[in-house]
Amino acid sequence: METRELTCIRCPIGCHITVELENGEVKNITGNSCPRGEEYAASEVTHPVRTVTSLVNVTGGERPVVSVKTAGDVPKEKMMDVVAALKSVTVEAPVAIGDVVVKDIEGTGADVVATSNVAKK
Secondary structure, three states: OEEEEEEOOOOOOOOEEEEEEEOOEEEEEEOOOOHHHHHHHHHHHHOOEEOOEEEEEEEOEOOOEEEEEEOOOEEHHHHHHHHHHHOOOEEEOOEOOOOEEEOOHHHOOOOEEEOOOEOEO
């Protein structure tokens, strides 16, 4: 039996959760104070995902970059691929919050969206 200790990040409480695994399968979860903690812990030990935040270059804008994030979670093992792919992306100003900058980044199913505005020069 394998045991993993986690701190839940689904809400500000930050429960200390213990997950017991057997042959990669979750057998028991304790320490969570709500169902979201149990869902987080099960996912984190079997298929961890993350939201990726970064910057993308902008041409013709009042600022040279725009902040972006994935609109959905991406598998943790794909994070560096997503970041690397974003290094080659350039968008044309104007850019508005929520604009899709890249659809389905690296085949993750998650779009990359702008999280700030960049006006045209």
